[in-house]
Structure formats: structure tokens, C-alpha cells
Amino acid sequence: EVQLVESGGGLVQPGGSLRLSCAASGFIVSSNDMSWVRQAPGKGLEWVAGVIKDEVTYYLDSVRGRFTISRHHSGNEVFLQMNSLRVEDTALYYCVRHRSSEGGLDSWGQGILVSVSS
Amino acid sequence: DIQMTQSPYSLYASVGDRVTITCRASQNIGKWLAWYQQKPGRAPILLIYGAANLQSGAPSRFSGSGFGTEFSLTISRLQPEDSASYYCQQAHTFPITFGQGTRLAIK
Numbered sequence: 001e002v003q004l005v006e007s008g009g010g011l012v013q014p015g016g017s018l019r020l021s022c023a024a025s026g027f028i029v030s031s032n033d034m035s036w037v038r039q040a041p042g043k044g045l046e047w048v049a050g051v052i053k054d055e056v057t058y059y060l061d062s063v064r065g066r067f068t069i070s071r072h073h074s075g076n077e078v079f080l081q082m083n084s085l086r087v088e089d090t091a092l093y094y095c096v097r098h099r100s101s102e103g104g105l106d107s108w109g110q111g112i113l114v115s116v117s118s
Numbered sequence: 119d120i121q122m123t124q125s126p127y128s129l130y131a132s133v134g135d136r137v138t139i140t141c142r143a144s145q146n147i148g149k150w151l152a153w154y155q156q157k158p159g160r161a162p163i164l165l166i167y168g169a170a171n172l173q174s175g176a177p178s179r180f181s182g183s184g185f186g187t188e189f190s191l192t193i194s195r196l197q198p199e200d201s202a203s204y205y206c207q208q209a210h211t212f213p214i215t216f217g218q219g220t221r222l223a224i225k
Contacts, residue, residue: 035214045154045162045205047214058212061119094161103209104152104167111161 002026002107004095009112012085016116020080022095022109030073033098035105036080038091038114048093049080063089085116120144120208124217132225135196139220141189141206150210153182153191157202166191167209198224 008020020036035050049069050058057069068081078095093114097107121144131137141151149169154162164173166182169189179194193200201224206217 044219045156045207045216047207047216050212050214060213098209099164099167102168102171103150104164104173105154105162105207106164106167106173108161108163 002097004097004107004109006093006095006109006112009093009114011115011117013118014085014087014116016085017081017083018085018114020082020093020095020112020114022078022080024076024078024095024097027097028073029071029076029078032100034069034071034078035096035098036069036078037094037096037105037108038089039094039111040088040091043091046091050098051078082114085114087116090114090116119213120147120211120215122206122208122215122217124204124206124220126220127218128221128223130223130225131196133196133198137193137196137200137222139191139204139206139222141184141191141217143187143189143208143210146186147208147210149185150208151182151184151189152207152209153180154205154207155200155202156205162205165204196224200224 003025033052036048066084071078092111095109096105099106123142151169153166156162165176
């Protein structure tokens with residue numbers, strides 16, 4: 001069974017940093033594209049960052065230069081390093097797996113809350 | 119970036135109704151379109167990928183259609199458990215983008 005479990009969220013002041021972790025089981029993270037998607041309270045879904053084959057990475061414009069996505073193959077984990085956090089980064093962050101073909105995000109973690117506030 | 123526009127924003131329907139939600143892309147995305155269902159306090163669930171393919175485990179009353187810039191999600195016979203928010207998402211180009219969502223409530 002495919003499972004994604006996020007950790008590392010919490011309350012942080014503006015300008016602070018957090019590192020989110022996503023532990024995967026039931027598949028190998030290097031065999032699928034992986035992304036982080038967030039959802040601000042009461043709002044819709046917003047893709048944040050993705051990593052594809054050859055570790056090529058993509059970012060939402062508003063987080064580029066502040067966030068870094070990576071994956072640890074031996075530990076079967078995906079990470080999101082978040083620096084220079086802003087109030088508008090407050091959201092529930094989901095770790096997601098891309099389907100191997102024809103698009104779609106077929107597995108989602110339960111989400112981890114990041115709150116940025118002074 | 120590719121903009122995704124869903125309509126309607128909210129929808130009220132009765133059990134047994136046929137319901138259609140539409141999604142428009144700001145540029146041609148071929149068949150690279152997915153649909154999700156999200157219930158309050160839960161992670162989204164993939165319903166449809168490749169515009170028209172039913173994800174394993176999704177009920178057969180859900181179907182998708184469209185190509186290029188115009189897409190739709192249809193629920194053939196609405197059930198009480200279908201009360202949720204629905205999102206479309208383009209998988210054609212990074213950055214991945216979602217529609218703003220459609221809230222479906224059962225009368």
C-alpha cells in the first residue's frame with residue numbers, strides 16, 4: 001500500500017525556516033515525480049514545488065529562491081526546505097506522488113500545518 | 119503560467135441528479151487534465167486522469183471528457199457522499215495549476 005507521511009510543520013515567525021519531511025512507503029520515491037501542494041485555510045489547492053527525473057526541480061514563482069525540494073533515495077523521503085517564510089506561506093502542506101503516466105497526483109499525504117505568524 | 123477556470127463556483131443538486139462541472143484552460147493542454155474530490159478535513163482524492171480515465175477505486179458514476187482547452191467532470195447519479203469540493207488540474211506544464219474549485223452540496 002502506498003503511503004506518504006509528512007512531518008516537520010509548526011509555528012514559525014516571519015523570516016524563519018522549517019524543513020518538511022515526507023516519508024514514503026509502498027513505492028520508491030525516485031521512481032515517480034514528486035511534489036508539494038499547499039492549501040491555505042479555507043482556500044483552494046496550490047502547487048508549490050516538484051522534482052522529476054534527473055532531480056530537475058520546479059517551483060511556484062512566489063517560493064522560488066526561498067524553498068528547496070529534494071529527495072533522499074536511500075531513506076525514501078522527500079523534503080521541502082522553507083526559508084525566509086512569510087505570513088502568506090501559512091497553509092496545510094501535502095506531499096504528493098505523480099502518476100507514472102498521463103498526469104494526475106495519485107497519492108497524497110494527510111498534510112502538515114505550517115503557520116507563519118509573529 | 120496556464121490558468122484554469124472552473125464553473126460553477128458552487129452547485130446545489132439532489133440525490134440522483136446528473137451534475138456537470140466544467141474547466142477551461144488558458145491554452146491547449148491536450149488531454150493533460152485531472153479531477154479531484156476533497157471532503158472537509160481530508161486530503162484530495164484523484165478521480166480522473168488523462169481527461170477521461172477513471173482512477174482505480176473511483177466510483178464509475180464519475181466520468182471526464184474534453185481535450186485542448188475545454189473539459190468537464192460529470193457525476194451521472196448523484197449520491198449523498200458526493201457532497202465535496204472538486205478541483206481540476208493541468209498536468210501539461212510546470213508550474214502545475216489548479217482550478218479554483220467547485221463546491222457541490224446536496225439538497
